[in-house]
Amino acid sequence: MDGFKRRSELKKTSILQAALNLFMKYGIKKVSVAEIAKEADVSQVTIYNYFGSKDKLVDEVIIFYMEDVWREYERIINSDIDFTEKITQFIFNKKTSASSIHEEVYNYIMQEFTSGENSYIEDFYTNKALPEMIKLFNQAKEKGQIDRNISNEAILVYIQMFREYLQKKEVYEHILPLTEDLTMLFFYGIIGGRVEKK
Structure with missing residues (x-):
């Protein structure tokens, strides 16, 4: 895996972990994409680019x-x-x-x-x-x-x-x-x- 793919996978994992932490604490419906982005230290656009919705x-x-x-x-x-x-x-x-x-x-x-x-x-x-x-x-x-x-x-x-x-x-x-x-x-x-x- 080259450097770009590795960084991309790390960023995706960071988003997943941030979302999981928030979901486990507050539930799914109460957590917004903006809150996940803040927790993962990425933009909302990045989240939509990786996951679509x-x-x-x-x-x-x-x-x-x-x-x-x-x-x-x-x-x-x-x-x-x-x-x-x-x-x-x-x-x-x-x-x-x-x-x-x-x-x-x-x-x-x-x-x-x-x-x-x-x-x-x-x-x-x-x-x-x-x-x-x-x-x-x-x-x-x-x-x-x-x-x-x-x-x-x-x-x-x-x-x-x-x-x-x-x-x-x-x-x-x-x-x-x-x-x-x-x-x-x-x-x-x-x-x-x-x-x-x-």
Whole structure:
């Protein structure tokens, strides 16, 4: 990558990070392009040149956020720490905790996920998150931290039940404060099945 492209990418990243910081603090609707430009130390014209519109910027910010969170999750999954410690880090991850994500941003992500309009989020779930979760559970089975007799098919059904319920608008619009509790119930529900079948 030449110097111009590198500077361009750095500027784009700076805009995305500035917008993310503001969205997480104030929500999406209350934040103007002018405020994002000021936070990123660029002109509004620069933002429109890169993203075209605020709506497209919001989409790019959500992708930027999810990729950032995913890099952290991948680091945890691929680390040498104990499975239960990995789960603890998932549950109490500061980037995804209810205190660090604005409800409007959370609802936006869930709305896009359930609408089927944003193929990125569906693709992210299907091709990144799900395979890595199965990999994580397989690692735990090998170490005897999850009952080896629990099939991946059963785990996938369990994940799907959570997913389908959380995709309901009347649920996801009110559930953000419970995310840590639900994540705990989700993972420890799987870990809890450690009694070997006879």
